[in-house]
Amino acid sequence: MTAIKQVDLKTLARELLTTGKVEVFIGYQAATQPLTTAPLIIHGALGAGHAQQASNPEAERDLARQVEALIFDDRCEMNLANYLHKFKDRKVAIVVKGCDSRSMVGLLQEKQVDRKDLIIIGAPCRGVIDRRHVGSEIYAACRECPVHNPVIADYVIGAPVPQPDLPEITPEMEALRKASPDHRWERFHKEMSKCILCYACRNLCPACYCKTCFADASKPKWVGRTDDPADAMMFHLQRLMHLGGRCTGCGACVRGCPMQVDLRLYNDHLRSHVKQEYGFMAGMDEAAQPPLAMYGTDDCNEFIR
Amino acid sequence: MTKEIRIIPLTDMPAFVGALMQGRKVLAPTRNDDGLCVFAWLSAPEQADWTCGIPRVPPKQALLPRTEVFFRYHREKGKETVSPPPPPEPQAVLGLHPCDVQAVKVLDAVFSAEPSPDQPYLERRAVTTLIGRGFSEDEPLVFCRELGIDPMDNRDCDAFLVPLAANRMALEILTDKGAALKPAYERFPPAGAEDRAAIAEARKLSQARSTPPLDMAAIQRNLETIFNSDLWNRIHEPCVGCGACAFLCPTCHCFDIQEETRGLDGARVRVWDTCQFDLFTRHASGHNPRTSQKERSRQRIMHKFSYGVDRFHIPFCVGCGRCIAACPAHNDVRQILKEIQDLAKAEKP
Amino acid sequence: MSEQHSEWQPRILAFLCNWCSYAGADLAGVSRLQYPPNARIVRVPCSGRVNPGYILKALQEGIDGVLVSGCHPGDCHYLTGNYHARRKFRLLKELLDFVGVEDGRVQFSWVSAAEGAKFAQVMAEVTEKVRALGPNRRLAKHLVRI
């Protein structure tokens, strides 16, 4: 981290946008509700497809006003890496927290973005405030975050933050693992019964970039849309499988769920399985082979007759 | 026209709700294990939660269930049998905010419209009793006043609860359907002159609390001219294209018709759908008239504030604020409306 | 469907690799080995071809148990298909265990074309294990309630 230049967010954004180094700047702005922020997507003076012209003073004022609205603090919860697919083949600058930077690594690893089109602005982060629990606690995913400082960045907008020690397995997870299958089923059933199949979790997930999701396929129709929890289960179990070895644990799905379905439990379990079994953490090393895209001849064989 | 008014202490609400549940299903605000308020079917009277403001899940499921069986069928070679479902059971929706009542009016307008009234909806509607609830405090995120809806207004309800001092509720009986609830409310005393005055005063106070209304006519007018505006880029770019806003909207009613099958048995069902999904308008050939999120975000706003008003003379938004609370990208429809309203001169396409 | 365990027969879906287990099943038949008739067989080109979605879908549609059977490690017709399958199924098994789907609803085996007797034995064991679990209620969809 030390080698990367520390900069001021707004100064950098202004420079990148006005000089045409990037066409699009993806950052955060305050939203209308307390403790919330929204993405702020700024198109540069030289950006195509938008009405702003370099010589247009009104457009310049507009740009300046938008840059002024940029913020970064402990309310910035969205994983902005998710927006990159909207700006494919454009020069983009993006603000990423530690967790989000892992999503960036994942996207680079899976060849979904081109590094030369990107300027990555790292934002060291102590955790995002859980706006659902007033009392200013940070989100569970943040409490358990192993990467408070971005793993990949061209610039950083703050001093590195200390990385707290983490228990290998959280107490909640440990309790659930020890619980009986019936109890685990009850919990799963309860979570799935809340789901209204709005697909916010999928649409917020940087790793969910399939052009046509299995959930939208009609031949075969994998996922029904009834209120039978079996439909939500089908959707989430398949999505969990797709994210095995790819989920970085950013928690975007949980924070964005309008029904507060706790998908984190299940993603966390698979993530720790992958770590334990294959020593792999998603989104740490662009050159690493994803474990579910490879195999070992000495993999566990105990569960097979 | 208020037929009568009864006074129910909050401590006796479970008794009232329990009596309501005799012979009918009751949908009411409840709090789930996460502390989130949702409209849900009661299995016990105590579940109705009077501390809820606007529940995250709207009451539309009473009239437009997430899954509605149009008919069941059995197929065998050369023969198919179709059996319609049994008629809907009597039901009551309890504790509707006046904006949610307005939302029912929107659904009524759409589903009763000619040339083909929606029979399954109308049957359900006919056996539904609406018991509204007044709110003396303005809920956060609720902007129904700006749309001309007063949170104490009892219009279009069969019965209406008004909060009174000393932890009591007044139950106003407004229609014959409301009067049919007599077995549930007759044990409670009628309102005296003092309570009637208190109710009138609460209404007066509410009406006096003025908020500058949105200029819906200007919004509709401006929408007609900004179909190709850059505004839609600003709206759609942060949007992730999920269905949270639509599924939790009390007026959003777009649906899909799907098959649920097991072997040769099956059912044709109505399920919720949303204009925010790519699949919503995609033809079998692969062609999609609403190609990107831009068209889909625009469709949602246009449908609510232009097309819907054109056809039914009522905006398809009641200002409940659920979409604002539910949006994972924190898009705020109030801001969008304000921006559209204030377009000084409509941009030319 | 009656849930009396005396009458109830588990329905099992078996995905068998064309190059080994399917031939193993054939050999079991030719050798007139007895095994429970509860499985419907789906021939697949490789255990690696079995999308975990197939297994989940079968359970959702009310199948009581699923078996996936492929070639022994090192014997894959496509060299590595079964190795990939093993990782994938390990993950699926972790997930199903964790959400509380009963152990034994989804089972795996390696059966070669020469192992007719093993195939019969696997079928007997899988069937008995699923029979002991009873009907699949957890992931099964209950054809829309009215």
Added chain:
Amino acid sequence: MNTDKNTKPNPYIPYPVTIDRVVVENEARDIKTFRLVFQNPEDRRRFDFRVGQFAELSLLGFGESPIGIASSPLDRDYVEFTVKQYPTGVVTTELHNAEPGRPMGLRGPMGNGFPLEKMAGKNIVIISGGFAVTTLRATIRYLLHPDIRSSVKNITVIYGARSPGELCYKDEFAEWSKRKDIAVTLTVDNAAQGWKGRVGFVPAVVADVKPSPLDAVCLICGPPVMLKYTMPELTKLGFKPGDTYLSFEMRMKCGIGKCGRCNIGPKYVCIDGPVFSLAEVSTLPAEY
């Protein structure tokens, strides 16, 4: 609310029908015409339609698909639908696998059809390309009926397809070509052995045939690219937007203006269309 609407039947329950006949229309074998007969003959009377309307074909276990009615209302014993199969289409694929005798369902009729009142006493110009000809075939059959023919003046038809093998209703068009009371011009995009008709795209053929706009109503159905290039030719010839009608296709579910997906701007294709005049279309956003 008006409660006497409750006496109307449930619009989501289809009429039971049986496939009576299946005709393969093209060489690619992905377009077939299905003749359906009602299992309860009185349902045929209830299914009272006009040319240009459509219906939802219902296959239990597979779903529904909105398809234009290809037969004439005066074909009293049956209704016909010409359906193209798409690889991703669940219903169309199952339908193409179906054989005569298979029971299925039919919901409708839906939409507003062609403007017969406006067409009365006028010259009728019909232009079509590919398999979009279906509802126009219904219109031609209807107009040529002895009881109806005298209600309009000249009928001019221009119909094109990619190749001779892709022309639908070949026998009927061959027969109509011989008649004196209708002028039929067939064209194909690519010349083929044995083809004696014209070769050329529909817009070019329209420019060449020069149908007269005088006292005329023009009905046009075809793929978007054909429409795009034919419209300017019609304008050049002097056809007025108010006298030119086209028919839209959209993804639909309910077909009765409730499910919210087939709108083009404020207009629902299912209940306000599928037939629109060019004058109406010009007021709509290009979201189709």
